[in-house]
Amino acid sequence: GPHSSPMRSSRPCLGGGRPLLGLEAARSAAARNGGECLSTEYRDSRAPLRWRCAQGHEWQSSLNNVRNRGTWCVQCMWEARRLGIQTAMEIATAHGGLCISDHYRNSSTRLQWLCAEGHKWEATLSSIKDKGSWCPTCVAEGSRLTIEIARDAAQARGGLCLSSQYESSRARLHWRCAKGHEWHASLHSIRNHQSWCPHCAGNARLSIDIARRVAKARGGSCLSTHYLNARGHLRWRCAEGHEWSASMTGVKSSGTWCPFCSGRKRETVIRGILEAIFAGHAFPTSRPDFLRTGPRSRLELDGYCAPLRLAFEYNGEQHYREGHYFHTRGDGSFSAQVKRDRRKLALCAVAGIRLLVVPYAVKDVWGFVRLGLLQWFPVSTVFGVSLAA
Known part of the structure; x- marks a missing residue:
């Protein structure tokens, strides 16, 4: 017609007519995402093509979705969101609270949090994880406990608070008693636990000999030869040969005693809880094939029940704190620990295994385990009763 152009169909348009250009655009789009386009034929930008991501997942989607809408591997997206929620739950638990959101999209997603005092608020995972923030209500309430209150508490005991700044009731302040002894302790311990000068209380008499007697009573030994004070770290060895500071x-x-033996005890407690909830099922320590990281290496699960496709991990303090003594004994750096943990979560997710991670800071293990299981199992299974009953 008079309004149509004979050149329109020959334009290098990805919508049709140029399959080689279309495939080249698809391959470029895949390469930008670290993957590849597996298709060898191209019809138009809305026709489904075969894709593979860097993790080996394969799926079908149009070039229009990948190139113009920014979509990519759905499986990787869901794994990232699941890891985000898992990380949020672990961080909240370390603060003594909960993350009560059930979905995570990206670092800008505002999640719902619940602190130990029952306050609720919204914040991004990055603000909690990277900036170290927590409950704003507790911060506002805590600000009423000022350095003046600390000084009043010291004066009531005939001493002084030498600190000039106050951060929180559990932050360590500098104190001096009437006899001139100086030490560091939190305002919380001074006011709530009625503690005062450890030197006057007799703690100054603790010596390396006492340390050795304490270790011997626990079936181990104190390897240090010098004693600085009650807060200075000494080197210890338990009966199993584990060493720590x-x-x-x-x-x-x-x-407290050996953290390595203690970790095994906590694993035993968690295993007992799961085996009580899922009667007749066992959760032995396992190195399953789906956690293979090399020809002869596989990651380990503290407990794994194949029939239930359920596993658990007890994460000690070394999983969350850089500079922990665990990382000085040949077990790798903190960053390597974090990478192992994330890889384990990802491999379990790919294999369809439900992994329950229990951080060391959890006090109510029964409650935490049940809460975690409710993500996947009905109330009647987790609690042994039906809500309809």
Whole structure:
């Protein structure tokens, strides 16, 4: 017709007529995403093509979706979102709270959080994870406890608070008693636990000999030869040969001992909980094929039940804190630990395995395990009762 152009169909348009140009555009789009286009034929920009991502997942989608709408591997997207929620839950637990959102899109997603005091608020995962923020209501309430209150508490005991700044009730402040002894302790411990000068209380008499006696009583030994103070780290060895560093206060007063043996005990507790909930099913330590990372290497699960496609991991402090003694004993760096944890989560997700991660900071293990299981199992299974009953 008079309004049509004979040249229109010969334009290098991806919508049709130029299959080689279309395939080249598809391959370029895939390469930008770190993957490849597997198709060898091209019809138009809305026809489905075969794609493969860097993780080996394959799917079908149009060039228009990939090139113009920015979509890519759906499986990777869901795995990233699942890892985001898992990370949020672990960080919230370390703060003594919960992440109560059930979906995560990206770092800009505002999630719902619940602190130990029951306050709810919204914040991005990055603000909690990278900036170290937490409950704004608790921060506002905590700000009422000022350095003046700390000074009043010290004066009531005949001493002084030498600190000039106050961050939180659990931040360590500098104190001096009436006899001139100086030490660091939180305002929380001074006000709520009625503690005061550890030197006057007799803690200054703790020596390397006492450290050795304490270790011997636990079937181990203290390897250090010098003692600085109750907060200075000493080197210890348990009866199993594990070595670690901890303060005398932590070992003698808090009653802690070998963290490696303790981790195994916590694994046993979690295993017992799961085997009680899922009667007749076992959760042995396992290195399954789907966690293969090389010809002769596989990652380990603390507990895995193949029939239920359910596994658990107990994550000790070394999974969350850089500079932990665990990373000084030949087990790799903190970043390597984080990469192993993320890879384990990803491999389990690809294999369709439900992985329950229990962080060391969890106090109510039964409650945490049940809450985690409710993601995948009905209430009647997790609690042994039906809500309809």
